[in-house]
Amino acid sequence: MSEQRPGVELLWGEPKRPSRGPRPGLSLDLIVGEAIAIADAEGVGGVTMPALARRLGAGTMSLYRYVPGKDDLISLMIETATGDAPDLDVAAGWRPAITAWAHATRTILLAHPWMLDVVTSPRVMGPRELGWLEAGLEALAALPLAPMPRFDLTLLVNGYVRGVALEQVHGEEVARQGPFFTPELLTEHGRAADFPRLMEVMETFPFTEAPSAGEDARFAFGLERLLDGIETHLGDTTV
Amino acid sequence: MSEQRPGVELLWGEPKRPSRGPRPGLSLDLIVGEAIAIADAEGVGGVTMPALARRLGAGTMSLYRYVPGKDDLISLMIETATGDAPDLDVAAGWRPAITAWAHATRTILLAHPWMLDVVTSPRVMGPRELGWLEAGLEALAALPLAPMPRFDLTLLVNGYVRGVALEQVHGEEVARQGPFFTPELLTEHGRAADFPRLMEVMETFPFTEAPSAGEDARFAFGLERLLDGIETHLGDTTV
DNA sequence: CCCTACTGCGTATGAGATACGCAGTGAAGC
DNA sequence: GCTTCACTGCGTATCTCATACGCAGTAGGG
Numbered sequence: 001m002s003e004q005r006p007g008v009e010l011l012w013g014e015p016k017r018p019s020r021g022p023r024p025g026l027s028l029d030l031i032v033g034e035a036i037a038i039a040d041a042e043g044v045g046g047v048t049m050p051a052l053a054r055r056l057g058a059g060t061m062s063l064y065r066y067v068p069g070k071d072d073l074i075s076l077m078i079e080t081a082t083g084d085a086p087d088l089d090v091a092a093g094w095r096p097a098i099t100a101w102a103h104a105t106r107t108i109l110l111a112h113p114w115m116l117d118v119v120t121s122p123r124v125m126g127p128r129e130l131g132w133l134e135a136g137l138e139a140l141a142a143l144p145l146a147p148m149p150r151f152d153l154t155l156l157v158n159g160y161v162r163g164v165a166l167e168q169v170h171g172e173e174v175a176r177q178g179p180f181f182t183p184e185l186l187t188e189h190g191r192a193a194d195f196p197r198l199m200e201v202m203e204t205f206p207f208t209e210a211p212s213a214g215e216d217a218r219f220a221f222g223l224e225r226l227l228d229g230i231e232t233h234l235g236d237t238t239v
Numbered sequence: 240m241s242e243q244r245p246g247v248e249l250l251w252g253e254p255k256r257p258s259r260g261p262r263p264g265l266s267l268d269l270i271v272g273e274a275i276a277i278a279d280a281e282g283v284g285g286v287t288m289p290a291l292a293r294r295l296g297a298g299t300m301s302l303y304r305y306v307p308g309k310d311d312l313i314s315l316m317i318e319t320a321t322g323d324a325p326d327l328d329v330a331a332g333w334r335p336a337i338t339a340w341a342h343a344t345r346t347i348l349l350a351h352p353w354m355l356d357v358v359t360s361p362r363v364m365g366p367r368e369l370g371w372l373e374a375g376l377e378a379l380a381a382l383p384l385a386p387m388p389r390f391d392l393t394l395l396v397n398g399y400v401r402g403v404a405l406e407q408v409h410g411e412e413v414a415r416q417g418p419f420f421t422p423e424l425l426t427e428h429g430r431a432a433d434f435p436r437l438m439e440v441m442e443t444f445p446f447t448e449a450p451s452a453g454e455d456a457r458f459a460f461g462l463e464r465l466l467d468g469i470e471t472h473l474g475d476t477t478v
Numbered sequence: 479c480c481c482t483a484c485t486g487c488g489t490a491t492g493a494g495a496t497a498c499g500c501a502g503t504g505a506a507g508c
Numbered sequence: 509g510c511t512t513c514a515c516t517g518c519g520t521a522t523c524t525c526a527t528a529c530g531c532a533g534t535a536g537g538g
Contacts (some may be wrong), residue, residue: 008424012424012428013428018483019483019484019537020482020483020534020535020537021482021484021534021535021536022484022486022535023484023534024485024486025485026486048526049525049526049527050524050526053487058486059488060488060526060527061485061487061488061489061527061528061529062485062487064487064526064527065485065486065487069526069527070526080287083284104251109305116359119409120355120356120405120409127430127433131434132508133437134433134434134435136435137437138436140509146443147443148440152453155403155406155457156403156457156460156461158406159399159402159403159405159406159466160398160399160402160403160461161402162401162402162405163398163399163401163402163403163405164394164395164402166359166475167394167397167398167401170359181240185251189251189252189368191251194373195369195370195373196373196387196445197377197380198369198372198373198376200284200386201376201386201387201389201390203386204385204386204387214391218391218394218395221395221472222395222399222465222468223370224467224468224472225472226464226468227468228467228468228471229461229463229464229465229467229468230464232467232471233460233464233467243490257514257515257516258505258515259504259513259514259515260503260504260505260515261502261503261504261515261516261517262503262504263515263516263517264516264519265517287493287494287495288495288496289493289494290494292518297518298518299494299495299518300496300497300517300518300519301516301518303495303496303497303518304515309494309495309496417521429505466514479538480526480537481535481536481538482534482535483534483535484533484534484535484536485532485533485534485535486515486531486533486534487530487532488529488530488531488532489528489529489530489531490527490528490529492526492527492528493524493525493526493530494525495522495523496521496522496535497522497523498519498520498522499519499520499521500518500519500520501516501519502512502515502516502517503513503514503515503516504512505512505515506511506513506514506515507510507511507512507529508509508511
């Protein structure tokens, strides 16, 4: 009906099997899987058509027999790495359900940190990714809310998850490459006095290693606070 | 002391003025300002050395007399666009202070949406950006917390702000380029039955325009919830 | 058995980042 | 005032990528 970009078919259409001609030497799954492997290891920056083809033992241009372009490849990577939405036990109540959903989302994002880099741009969402959204809505289905406010809440929680995951991944990356700021830096430039609170923190905890020990706890803590707040609000207004 | 990348000096060092040679035809401020203008208008993707030089009426390679490389340019763009941290009225209490901080952060991010695309990668933070972190810590200074938990809370709120801003910018982008999914798409592919909750939402609110009307409210709402939760938690444990 | 829908992929184009080096410029020092 | 050389602008060249095009080989359908 609409003049959809060709990639939409790859995400939503049936996998078509040609009858004529030579048997394809690669497959979409193979390509996308390898691309994800590269991204997991080196970040999206490492996913280039030549590099990907090399790993697959194919010529660069061969990839274009399977994928219309790199953007579509990225879409497929997201769709695949996202995986199926979790089965939530909605019967147990909205709060455990959305909590499980949030944790599951976080797990995916941390397993494939590059997703945080690419989900930014507007893109076609595939069935799997939409499935997660559906699951989030389902988790909140029991709440006495109109569809749109419920959608808002889902995005709110999703935004929280993404934001904190981004913060963590960023922090880990930074720790890997050396601290992004140190007391020395501030002192050298005579700016230490401008950042007393920060100095205090740095004295307590030098950013020389990833603070991932406490990341899970921080995430869970913040999520609980957010849900507490939502619960309170719902209770207040009985909306 | 450390073998810092040359760009660190640009962010933290004094602007040095050479005495010999011809007067520079451009300036760092000019270049960075123009780069920000491009990014605001077209996104970071539009910021290329040739394009930037063209706008400045200079040769491409001339830019490298002012900036070591593109990465450093991006760092400078962030530092400049970030602006100075707001003066917070800490005396009024931690909650108004951190609320103002969160809103100010959000305002910056929405004014320069490209920042959401680039803050991902680990990079050197400049004094201005650090100033924001300092301000966030200062806002929470009155809370009976150790430095590190206070730092955690600051990052938590920051993560929330970023996440929701990302969600919003993404949504607006999508609205500009056409809806990323429609009831038709689902129906065409016979998948409508798999997404009942989503269909319900789409019937209520077709994603044909940016839902920005309610974005501010949603953000403020979520923030209040998060702070409610924090407040409750602090009250509970009196930590 | 041959036609043609396919496949693999070499080659070419064009964008973009950036190294290198040349030629001009003007304050410092004689 | 003249020379020197720390600087400047920037043309040219190289390298990496994404991707269009087209050729040559392959194999199921008729």
